[in-house]
Amino acid sequence: MTLESEIETYLNKPISNATDLQLYDALLSLVKHKAEKLPEVSGEKKLYYISAEFLIGKQLGKNLINLGIYDEVKQLLAKKGKDLSCVEEKEKEPSLGNGGLGRLAACFLDSIATLDMKGDGVGLNYHFGLFKQEFKDHKQYEIPDEWLDGKNMLKKTDVCFPIELAGKMYTSRMYDMDVIGFKGNKNTLHLFDLDTVDESIVKDGIDFDKKDISKNLTLFLYPDDSDDAGRKLRVYQQYFMVSNAAQLILKEQKALKHDLKDLDKYAAIQINDTHPSMVIPELIRLLMQEGITMKKAADIVSNVCAYTNHTILAEALEKWPMDYLQEVVPQLMPIIEGLDYAVSAAFHDNEELNIIDAQNRVHMAKMDMHFGHSINGVAALHTEILKHKELKPFYDVYPDKFNNKTNGITFRRWIMHADPELADLVDETIGEDWKTDENALEKLMDHIEDESFLGRMDEIKHQNKVRFASFIKQKQNIDVDPDSIYDVQVKRFHEYKRQQMNALWVIWKYMQIKKGNLPQRPITVIFGGKAAPAYYQAKAVIHLILCLAELINNDPEVSPYLKVVMIKNYNIAKAEMTIPACDISEQISLASKEASGTSNMKFMLNGAVTLGTNDGANVEIRDLVGNDSIYTFGRSSDEVIKLYETAGYHAKDYYEKYPEIKEMVGFITSKALLKIGDAKMLKDLQDNLINKDWFMTLLDLEAYIEEKEKMLGDYEDREGWKRMALVNTAKSGFFSSDRTIREYNRDIWHLK
Numbered sequence: 001m002t003l004e005s006e007i008e009t010y011l012n013k014p015i016s017n018a019t020d021l022q023l024y025d026a027l028l029s030l031v032k033h034k035a036e037k038l039p040e041v042s043g044e045k046k047l048y049y050i051s052a053e054f055l056i057g058k059q060l061g062k063n064l065i066n067l068g069i070y071d072e073v074k075q076l077l078a079k080k081g082k083d084l085s086c087v088e089e090k091e092k093e094p095s096l097g098n099g100g101l102g103r104l105a106a107c108f109l110d111s112i113a114t115l116d117m118k119g120d121g122v123g124l125n126y127h128f129g130l131f132k133q134e135f136k137d138h139k140q141y142e143i144p145d146e147w148l149d150g151k152n153m154l155k156k157t158d159v160c161f162p163i164e165l166a167g168k169m170y171t172s173r174m175y176d177m178d179v180i181g182f183k184g185n186k187n188t189l190h191l192f193d194l195d196t197v198d199e200s201i202v203k204d205g206i207d208f209d210k211k212d213i214s215k216n217l218t219l220f221l222y223p224d225d226s227d228d229a230g231r232k233l234r235v236y237q238q239y240f241m242v243s244n245a246a247q248l249i250l251k252e253q254k255a256l257k258h259d260l261k262d263l264d265k266y267a268a269i270q271i272n273d274t275h276p277s278m279v280i281p282e283l284i285r286l287l288m289q290e291g292i293t294m295k296k297a298a299d300i301v302s303n304v305c306a307y308t309n310h311t312i313l314a315e316a317l318e319k320w321p322m323d324y325l326q327e328v329v330p331q332l333m334p335i336i337e338g339l340d341y342a343v344s345a346a347f348h349d350n351e352e353l354n355i356i357d358a359q360n361r362v363h364m365a366k367m368d369m370h371f372g373h374s375i376n377g378v379a380a381l382h383t384e385i386l387k388h389k390e391l392k393p394f395y396d397v398y399p400d401k402f403n404n405k406t407n408g409i410t411f412r413r414w415i416m417h418a419d420p421e422l423a424d425l426v427d428e429t430i431g432e433d434w435k436t437d438e439n440a441l442e443k444l445m446d447h448i449e450d451e452s453f454l455g456r457m458d459e460i461k462h463q464n465k466v467r468f469a470s471f472i473k474q475k476q477n478i479d480v481d482p483d484s485i486y487d488v489q490v491k492r493f494h495e496y497k498r499q500q501m502n503a504l505w506v507i508w509k510y511m512q513i514k515k516g517n518l519p520q521r522p523i524t525v526i527f528g529g530k531a532a533p534a535y536y537q538a539k540a541v542i543h544l545i546l547c548l549a550e551l552i553n554n555d556p557e558v559s560p561y562l563k564v565v566m567i568k569n570y571n572i573a574k575a576e577m578t579i580p581a582c583d584i585s586e587q588i589s590l591a592s593k594e595a596s597g598t599s600n601m602k603f604m605l606n607g608a609v610t611l612g613t614n615d616g617a618n619v620e621i622r623d624l625v626g627n628d629s630i631y632t633f634g635r636s637s638d639e640v641i642k643l644y645e646t647a648g649y650h651a652k653d654y655y656e657k658y659p660e661i662k663e664m665v666g667f668i669t670s671k672a673l674l675k676i677g678d679a680k681m682l683k684d685l686q687d688n689l690i691n692k693d694w695f696m697t698l699l700d701l702e703a704y705i706e707e708k709e710k711m712l713g714d715y716e717d718r719e720g721w722k723r724m725a726l727v728n729t730a731k732s733g734f735f736s737s738d739r740t741i742r743e744y745n746r747d748i749w750h751l752k
């Protein structure tokens with residue numbers, strides 16, 4: 001059957017007569033049918049990647065690419081007067097993640113299947129995912145982000161497990177999604193849910209009764225944890241996730257007639273941050289029910305489980321009060337206490353190593369490190385900080401468990417789907433090997449002096465900028481000049497990521513323009529990202545940016561030279577639109593605080609030049625591209641760590657010492673901004689910057705302004721800039737998640 005007739009059987013009409021929505025339904029059926037027929041990846045040992053987040057993005061385009069039929073479908077539709085991109089827009093995006101950690105899990109699933117490794121994801125089927133972001137009065141508001149409209153890849157299964165929560169029995173249900181490898185076979189993402197969850201209890205934004213577990217358990221990803229009930233709900237969710245995972249693993253292994261005492265021969269579990277850590281005591285508990293002693297069960301589980309750390313921020317390292325656990329998962333308490341007892345006995349009650357601390361809190365990461373066989377950080381610098389600072393007591397006793405796995409991104413989504421013209425140009429220039437052999441990208445370096453090639457790359461960037469401009473005009477009615485420099489910072493809003501520093505630069509530039517110091521070329525500063533609903537300071541930064549956008553974009557004196565865009569509800573689809581259009585990639589976290597970053601890699605792959613601190617994977621980007629193709633500034637991680645240790649940073653000193661800084665920070669409560677914004681919120685933000693500034697914005701501000709000016713000036717050396725763009729793309733092979741996954745397999749999973 002031809003592709004055309006196949007699609008038309010699903011449509012029941014000619015393609016040219018169908019609406020985009022009907023075409024979406026038909027293509028979804030086509031993909032499901034083809035996926036159904038694909039064999040599962042085979043192998044003796046299987047990986048279970050357990051994660052509270054899988055930020056998988058829209059599936060249709062990616063699946064068509066991995067099935068090898070994207071271009072064919074696109075051309076066929078075009079012949080019939082249809083646009084595949086418009087059809088793809090009809091899919092609802094599942095927002096099953098916050099940001100980096102969740103997106104990493106999605107890139108990993110793609111690479112695992114592509115590399116023909118047997119490995120499934122296990123997580124939760126959140127009905128509304130994370131919230132949807134709206135703007136009103138220049139502030140963020142949250143509303144439910146509904147995605148379960150039945151038109152997606154999820155398959156309801158009849159796999160159900162009994163789960164005990166707070167002494168009551170519940171019955172879970174498993175939903176499965178095929179994970180199709182690039183030109184390969186398939187694995188599965190298992191998302192667990194409760195049939196009784198009731199979406200109608202959500203009232204007033206994203207508020208709901210946090211107490212009724214049977215109705216609310218999987219409504220949202222990380223419901224507001226600013227109160228007790230919210231935090232407890234996280235424990236319910238986490239245990240529900242891992243008990244399902246553990247039961248699934250044992251069920252599958254028993255069906256294969258494997259001896260559970262040899263579990264480590266047949267199964268590997270990766271614990272994605274501490275959110276799934278309770279899988280350790282849960283699996284021990286279930287093995288004990290099979291007649292295995294606790295000591296033996298703990299040994300087995302230790303050989304199966306491995307832990308990935310994604311942060312050094314102390315507040316993100318989960319510590320659950322014993323009385324929460326006692327209430328929600330009393331069945332785990334004897335196990336956790338037993339593990340804690342074993343640790344105290346082995347290490348002479350060393351407070352630093354104990355799982356349960358003096359305030360009766362259970363440290364999830366500590367349990368992972370004692371009762372897992374591997375501990376990895378997500379970029380070279382991050383792993384070094386873990387070993388020598390943050391987790392030093394553990395490195396001292398378990399040096400062999402520590403290893404680095406620098407993050408990666410899947411090229412199938414982040415260039416083939418997001419930047420198809422660039423992918424085609426690469427194909428034409430060096431062949432298609434780079435899609436599965438990322439090192440081949442480096443062959444592009446042969447064209448570093450090839451003017452016509454550089455010109456074509458630049459033309460593609462320009463087209464991507466035009467595409468972004470028309471998208472933002474259509475969605476948010478903002479006029480953007482595609483000939484301006486696109487300066488982009490898109491990521492979750494957090495003080496350590498220092499969007500506020502970029503906003504202060506916007507104020508500086510605004511004041512410069514007012515003084516008549518005009519930039520050589522207009523600049524468009526693009527922000528995007530969500531703040532946690534209860535994170536006041538992050539919301540205040542969003543407020544400042546939205547107020548600045550209102551002021552600047554409507555000022556006829558300034559707006560021809562400077563525009564500010566805050567993308568609403570930044571998500572994967574918007575990332576795919578924004579990243580290929582970027583010239584300057586802002587990666588300006590306070591050194592030592594960004595574990596890795598992964599958008600930095602996506603920008604690099606798409607030929608943007610990084611403006612960044614020596615933090616996370618920026619350090620590895622610099623090593624790859626060389627100092628001439630990156631702009632770095634700011635205090636080093638060693639200096640920053642020392643400042644924390646000695647309490648040596650006082651924002652006020654910088655505020656008082658540099659008149660320019662005083663002026664910029666002062667502008668936050670200028671008449672012009674107070675006319676637009678909320679006086680209290682702006683004042684609170686300003687006070688925080690002057691008197692607290694925990695993430696040291698003012699420390700690096702002058703260096704940032706200086707480096708950014710240099711960079712903007714260098715943009716005018718068009719030939720030089722095009723070469724930098726090429727170097728960035730050509731050297732980004734290392735950041736393919738295929739490379740990362742090969743390393744996980746080589747050092748941790750040993751699947752084959």
Ligand code: 26Q
Nearest residue numbers: 098099100101104310316378594595596597598
């Ligand atoms: C913890 C406790 C209570 C409530 C929420 C949380 C919580 C939720 C989400 C803690 C952490 C997260 C997500 C973290 C995350 O996305 N980290 C990022 O992981 C990326 C992939 O490794 C890195 O590139 C980023 O540097 C890191 O910030």
